[in-house]
Amino acid sequence: MFKQMLAAAGVGGAEVDTELFTPGVQPGGLVEGVIRLRGGRVDQTVGQVAVEFITRVEREYSDGEERVADQAFGRVAVTGPFTLGAGRTAEFRFAAPVPLETPITFFDGHHLPGAAVALRTVVDLHGAVDSTDTDPIGIGALPAQHVVLDAVRRMGFPLLRTDVEAGRINRTPQRLPFYQELEFGRSPHFPRVNQLEVTFVAAEQGMAVVWKPISRAVCSVEPATGSGCSGSITPSWHTRIGPGRSTRACTGSAPSADPACTSRRNCGTSRLHPRPTSGWGDAAAPGW
Structure with a gap:
């Protein structure tokens, strides 16, 4: 019982680690990777494993103050529900489409000042604190x-x-x-x-x-x-x-x-189109 109480509070519960195969991508492309789960000291019920993109959004409030907070978007369900046994491990591959309106963080090989996007993995644990993992990712200009x-x-x-x-x-x-x-x-x-x-x-x-x-x-x-x-x-x-x-x-x-x-x-015959192209090689933004 004591172990279950600790797991519910996030102590000794399930852990998650995500490895990205694509640290850089363009809007409209795919972010691929693998999610690795390790069970804690007790069995836990996982409602859902999902990935979502996050960026920092500035919002103006009625008092005139502006505050910046993380905003999630483009959530994709990976798997669930299932039971993760104590000490057990599990792996899940995923491919998350990048929304076309995702903020860009790189242009011409250079990081854009103030721009940041990350992929967050969320493990919904029933009756316990959710487990998360956040990995910064570079978004190149179309x-x-x-x-x-x-x-x-x-x-x-x-x-x-x-x-x-x-x-x-x-x-x-x-x-x-x-x-x-x-x-x-x-x-x-x-x-x-x-x-x-x-x-x-x-x-x-x-x-x-x-x-x-x-x-x-x-x-x-x-x-x-x-x-x-x-x-x-x-x-x-x-x-x-x-x-x-x-x-x-x-x-x-x-x-x-x-x-x-x-x-x-x-205004003319411009044939520009915001479709992703292959071979984009910008690195991920430094730090989230």
Whole structure:
């Protein structure tokens, strides 16, 4: 009885260790590995063995404070229920599909500052503390994301940081309850843009790219009314990249000569598509 009480509290209970065969992957790919269980001092009932992805999500609360917490997504059941005998071992292979909206942590062989994704193994133990194991994993940029990020780099915008924010973006195929935002600093070629923020929302049929340039407002004073304006202008452009075409739409109150700010139009024949490619070799992110 005493051993059962200790196992229920997580002392002397079942242990789990996960080995990943794919430390690096792209959104839409598969993470494969093996889960090894070792029984504790008493027999325990395992309700389910599952794997899930986790990332750090920033959430703003009603009091105005922002807090960061781990957010699970893309959970996959591996096996269960079954009884794990005391001191016994068991192994289970798994292949977990990576959601297309998973935040990327690597681009062009470099770790993106602030980006972190891990695979967590969860063993649901009836009447006891669940056993878990967490392994960091590298998520490489998709081909379409590579093209966009390379273009931003060539325009002279330096990457400052990345974060993942809770919420949804209108007019995108978003399915997860959060999105990744990549923040870039000033470019010498665009002195009026103080900061550029880019968000990708990938889906099977294509990918939405949201551009958010933050710039100082430049307004003229009307002689008749004496009115003017100050502060910053933050429009946002939604680019949809898919097989065969790309469309743009712009929201915000910024004055612009770009027709995209007043209507949606065809922007060419880009054939970028967010499907995974083989041979991606970025390493896993350091530490979780």
